Amino acid sequence: xxxxxxxxxxxxxxxxxxxxxxxxxxxxxxxxxxxxxxxxxxxxxxxxxxxxxxxxxxxxxxxxxxxxxxxxxxxxxxxxxxxxxxxxxxxxxxxxxxxxxxxxxxxxxxxxxxxxxxxxxxxxxxxx
Amino acid sequence: xxxxxxxxxxxxxxxxxxxxxxxxxxxxxxxxxxxxxxxxxxxxxxxxxxxxxxxxxxxxxxxxxxxxxxxxxxxxxxxxxxxxxxxxxxxxxxxxxxxxxxxxxxxxxxxxxxxxxxxxxxxxxxxxxxxxxxxxxxxxxxxxxxxxxxxxxxxxxxxxxxxxxxxxxxxxxxxxxxxxxxxxxxxxxxxxxxxxxxxxxxxxxxxxxxxxxxxxxxxxxxxxxxxxxxxxxxxxxxxxxxxxxxxxxxxxxxxxxxxxxxxxxxxxxxxxxxxxxxxxxxxxxxxxxxxxxxxxxxxxxxxxxxxxxxxxxxxxxxxxxxxxxxxxxxxxxxxxxxxxxxxxxxxxxxxxxxxxxxxxxxxxxxxxxxxxxx
Numbered sequence: 001x002x003x004x005x006x007x008x009x010x011x012x013x014x015x016x017x018x019x020x021x022x023x024x025x026x027x028x029x030x031x032x033x034x035x036x037x038x039x040x041x042x043x044x045x046x047x048x049x050x051x052x053x054x055x056x057x058x059x060x061x062x063x064x065x066x067x068x069x070x071x072x073x074x075x076x077x078x079x080x081x082x083x084x085x086x087x088x089x090x091x092x093x094x095x096x097x098x099x100x101x102x103x104x105x106x107x108x109x110x111x112x113x114x115x116x117x118x119x120x121x122x123x124x125x126x127x128x
Numbered sequence: 129x130x131x132x133x134x135x136x137x138x139x140x141x142x143x144x145x146x147x148x149x150x151x152x153x154x155x156x157x158x159x160x161x162x163x164x165x166x167x168x169x170x171x172x173x174x175x176x177x178x179x180x181x182x183x184x185x186x187x188x189x190x191x192x193x194x195x196x197x198x199x200x201x202x203x204x205x206x207x208x209x210x211x212x213x214x215x216x217x218x219x220x221x222x223x224x225x226x227x228x229x230x231x232x233x234x235x236x237x238x239x240x241x242x243x244x245x246x247x248x249x250x251x252x253x254x255x256x257x258x259x260x261x262x263x264x265x266x267x268x269x270x271x272x273x274x275x276x277x278x279x280x281x282x283x284x285x286x287x288x289x290x291x292x293x294x295x296x297x298x299x300x301x302x303x304x305x306x307x308x309x310x311x312x313x314x315x316x317x318x319x320x321x322x323x324x325x326x327x328x329x330x331x332x333x334x335x336x337x338x339x340x341x342x343x344x345x346x347x348x349x350x351x352x353x354x355x356x357x358x359x360x361x362x363x364x365x366x367x368x369x370x371x372x373x374x375x376x377x378x379x380x381x382x383x384x385x386x387x388x389x390x391x392x393x394x395x396x397x398x399x400x401x402x403x404x405x406x407x408x409x410x411x412x413x414x415x416x417x418x419x420x421x422x423x424x425x426x427x428x429x430x431x432x433x434x435x436x437x438x439x440x441x442x443x444x445x446x447x448x449x450x451x452x453x454x455x456x457x458x459x460x461x462x463x464x465x466x467x468x469x470x471x472x473x474x475x476x477x478x479x480x481x482x483x484x485x486x487x488x489x490x491x492x493x494x495x496x497x498x499x500x501x502x
């Protein structure tokens with residue numbers, strides 16, 4: 001059975017492009033345009049993996065959503081796809097112990113990542 | 129009331145007690161300070177004890193004797209400097225040699241008070257130091273806040289500018305790779321979306337230009353007698369084509385000329401922002417009503433729409449930079465998120481007020497009151 005990837009982004013074009021890529025990798029997709037919508041989706045279904053934007057309704061919507069998904073489904077891997085690092089010089093290193101406690105994502109990716117790299121990262125997280 | 133902590137480091141009990149007595153009921157105020165400053169005096173008989181208290185209590189001012197039983201006053205001074213503490217140090221000393229004075233000044237001592245001192249000498253010295261410290265801290269605080277706001281603005285701005293470029297780049301790459309075959313028609317929607325994003329970016333840049341004009345031109349407003357009704361008419365005419373596209377009617381309900389001292393460009397920015405929002409967040413077949421009213425001491429501009437309206441929570445967020453109310457009803461509406469923050473900045477320059485009345489699904493009224501005597 002095909003695995004399902006939840007994609008959340010408030011930029012409809014980015015959402016469309018990401019969905020297309022992920023479907024080409026051979027996954028089912030389900031999409032949401034914001035944190036609230038995504039929260040409703042996870043009430044009724046469990047994705048196999050989630051790809052979240054960081055800045056949506058609020059600057060940290062992606063973090064909050066990641067936290068809520070992990071609380072409900074601790075085993076679902078989460079990727080936060082963001083352009084924030086490149087723009088602000090802010091760096092989130094999820095490998096440091098301090099950040100591990102509050103950032104619930106498994107991986108941070110730059111939004112401009114190439115499709116083949118993205119596929120490799122997804123497969124690694126899904127252990128395919 | 130604010131309280132500054134003063135630490136007296138002196139081995140003579142008389143000096144410590146005297147200082148305490150002199151500063152106990154002493155208050156410093158400045159005409160522009162909201163509150164006066166009082167003092168709490170802490171005491172240390174040796175340099176070692178002084179350092180302990182410094183680390184624990186973090187005083188604002190230290191009165192420091194140089195000649196102490198253990199480590200010397202200058203060593204305490206060095207310690208404060210090394211730790212980068214924000215403390216004003218004043219040396220109190222009876223044998224102030226030039227050599228010591230030079231060293232102490234180099235290490236950051238702010239002032240010298242010769243021993244013995246009169247109560248008046250101590251008070252006036254404390255008054256100067258307190259004012260200087262207060263102003264320094266105020267400036268630091270303001271710089272920090274200013275910088276922070278600027279940083280946030282720039283980081284969100286670059287996000288807003290990059291998002292459309294990323295989206296367009298994504299579509300062009302798909303076309304380059306012929307992801308949907310050689311037939312151009314398969315890409316029609318991507319081309320339309322790309323053009324849409326380019327438009328959005330263009331209007332963001334226009335808004336940014338407005339914003340820079342306002343921010344850089346803050347002190348020099350070009351005030352002249354402006355016919356507000358005429359500007360409203362120009363703005364209505366400018367927005368008409370857009371309104372027709374959206375099937376919205378715009379009515380300028382005031383016919384008589386209302387004039388006031390203003391900058392015509394700023395008044396036009398106000399109307400353009402309000403009317404374009406009223407059209408943008410309207411329903412098909414909706415209407416926009418513009419009213420201008422001249423009162424005794426103010427001019428009232430009102431733009432009402434029959435649009436989607438907002439909740440109180442959404443209203444609260446409205447004037448922040450780049451904030452766009454995101455919900456199901458607005459998801460397909462493009463905007464820079466700068467329009468209303470620009471509007472607010474202009475209205476603030478006129479010392480005016482903005483009132484918003486809104487009912488979800490019924491409509492919104494923006495009422496701008498500009499006082500005439502500014």
